[in-house]
Amino acid sequence: MVEQLKKIIRDVPDFPKKGIIFKDITTLCQDALSFQRMVDLLGHRYIGKDVDLVVGIEARGFIVGAALAYKLGAGVVLVRKPGKLPYKTHRASYTLEYGEDSLEIHQDAIKKGQRVIIADDLLATGGTAKAVVDLVERTGGKVLECAFLVELNELDGRKRLLPHKVFSLVQY
Numbered sequence: 481m482v483e484q485l486k487k488i489i490r491d492v493p494d495f496p497k498k499g500i501i502f503k504d505i506t507t508l509c510q511d512a513l514s515f516q517r518m519v520d521l522l523g524h525r526y527i528g529k530d531v532d533l534v535v536g537i538e539a540r541g542f543i544v545g546a547a548l549a550y551k552l553g554a555g556v557v558l559v560r561k562p563g564k565l566p567y568k569t570h571r572a573s574y575t576l577e578y579g580e581d582s583l584e585i586h587q588d589a590i591k592k593g594q595r596v597i598i599a600d601d602l603l604a605t606g607g608t609a610k611a612v613v614d615l616v617e618r619t620g621g622k623v624l625e626c627a628f629l630v631e632l633n634e635l636d637g638r639k640r641l642l643p644h645k646v647f648s649l650v651q652y
Contacts, residue, residue, distance in 0.1 A: 481517055486650045488514050489630065503630050503652070505540060505601050515547075521649055522599075522627055523551030529624060532594040533557050537612055538564070538583070541600035544629055548599050557589045557596075559612050570618050574611035583608070585615040592620030603628040603648055606637030613644060 488508045495502040508514045522544070535557045536545020542558060549556035562571060562582050569584035590596060598612050609626050616623055623644050631638070631648030638646045 481521065482649055485514055485518055485521075486652075489650065503602055503632070505543075505629055508629075509543060518544075518629060518649065519547040519551055522548050522629075522647075525627070525647060526552055526597060526624075530595055531597050531624065533590060533596045533621070535559055535585075535590075535596055535598045535612060535616060535621075537598070537600040537608060540602070544601055544627075545599035548597065548627065552597075554597075557585065559583050559585050559615060570615055572611035572614050572618075574607040575605075581608075583611050583615065585612075585619060587619065590616060590619040590621035594621050595624050596621040597624055598626045599628075600626075601629045603631040603637045603646065604635045606635075606640030609637065610640050613641065 485508060488511060490504040490507045492502040492504050531552050531554045533555045534545045534549035536542040538560045546556050562584055565584050565586055568587045570587055571582055571584045573582040596616050603609060613623055625645040625647055626641055628648040629650060631651045633651050
C-alpha cells in the first residue's frame with residue numbers, strides 16, 4: 481500500500497527554487513482512496529497511545545495533522561507563520577534547505593504534560609520540525625513522535641530531531 485502512495489506523489493523540479501525537487505502531495509490528497517489510506521496508515525500507528533493533541537505545521541501539515549487528529553479522537557493545534565495567530569504566541573526561528581523562516585504557536589495551545597504527535601507532509605533537513613518540537617516543549621507538551629507522510633532520506637533530517645522518535649510513511 482505504501483508503494484502505491486509513493487507512486488501518486490508528484491515530483492516538481494526546481495520548486496520553490498532551482499535545484500530542489502518538490503514532493504507534491506496534492507495528487508495524493510485529491511485521490512479519495514489514497515488520502516484515506518494515508519490517514520489510516522498513519523492513524524493505526526497511534527491508536528491506543530493516548531494522544532491528546534496533533535500539531536499540524538503550516539500549511540500542508542494542517543491537512544495531515546487535522547486528518548490524523550480526527551482519526552485518533554485528539555485535538556489539533558496549528559503552528560503558523562508569524563502574525564497569523566490571533567493570540568499570544570511563542571516563536572521559533574529555523575533554517576531549511578533553501579532559506580530561513582519562523583513559526584509560532586499559541587502560548588496556551590498545549591497544557592503541561594499533554595501527549596503530542598507533530599505531523600507534517602515532509603521531513604527534509606529537519607529544521608522546521610525541530611523548531612516545532614522546541615515550541616511544543618516550551619508550552620509544556622510531551623512529544624510522543626514526529627510523523628511525516630514523506631521523508632527525504634539523503635537530507636538526514638531525522639538526526640536533527642534526536643532524541644525524539646520519527647516515523648514516515650514514504651521514503652525517498
